Amino acid sequence: MTQKNWLKGNLHTHTTNSDGDDSPEHVAEWYHEHGYDWLCLSDHNHLTILEGSDAEMAKWPLLVRGEEVTSRNSSGPVHVNGYGITELVEASDSADIVTAMRENVERIIAAGGMASINHPNFRWAFDNRAMMQVEGYKFMEVFNGHPFAHNDGGGGRASVLGIWDSLLSNGRRVWGIAVDDSHNYITEFGPNLSNPGRGWVQVKAATLNQQDIFDAMAEGDFYASTGVTIGDMVANTREIQIDIDTETHDDGTQTKYSTLFTGANGRLLHESTSISPAYKPTPLDGYVRATVYSSRGTRAWTQPVFMD
Ligand SMILES: [Zn+2]
Ligand SMILES: [Zn+2]
Structure with missing residues (x-):
């Protein structure tokens, strides 16, 4: 049997082919240097395809196609x-x-692709009500690293996690991704800039190629993260069990974790402070997904297991 590994990638990246401030080559190098296995250069209304010599490509992660x-x-x-x-x-x-x-969404599917609805709360554009009127998309962003993505909602507007739970509770099978939406690489780094390295997915694929990565993602065989690392995971209708890779810092202190298991209508099913949190779903749960919260403010989101 083929051993499958977690392969780290960012699905939402801009370059000078749209409104990013660095070239596709340099952006790809940044991600390679920072431990990413693969990367999607997703420019606005531009299909960025990088081609280079073997020596150049060795400095880049695997580049998968997107727009x-x-x-x-x-x-x-x-x-x-x-x-x-x-x-x-x-x-x-x-x-x-x-x-x-x-x-x-229809045009993406017609071009052989899979569609992801980006940053619903960016300029408070739309929420679950609009998304329920659209069919066929496979993913939505449950974390976007752009400073004005308003992931957490507030003031009467739902968080993107709330929007996700609403879709899932209404029968939609949508996977949640975390992304950078990075634009700024060469000027100073700061909280009001959209810098790289904020949100990513870890995909369980047999080999590092576009087909295997997208096939695994289509099946929900991945998790989203802003810094929490999962070592291994069991997720089926009988059991969900997560092994968190704990962090020990230079001064010897350890990051601490809490995991919330969420079901239909956003109901809290179980909370755990274990580094191996587990939950046994019941048919009444509708679906079960987990969010791991760390004491550093980083998170990981597992994909929902559907009970029917
Ligand atoms: Zn956008
Ligand atoms: Zn973008």
């Missing part, structure tokens, strides 16, 4: 990432958010 299909005329930003597309996808120019989202 941030970006509607410019919709009443709020409708940005849909297309993964594994075989050609450039033209964005919908509809003024209506739901129509633009639908057309972008």
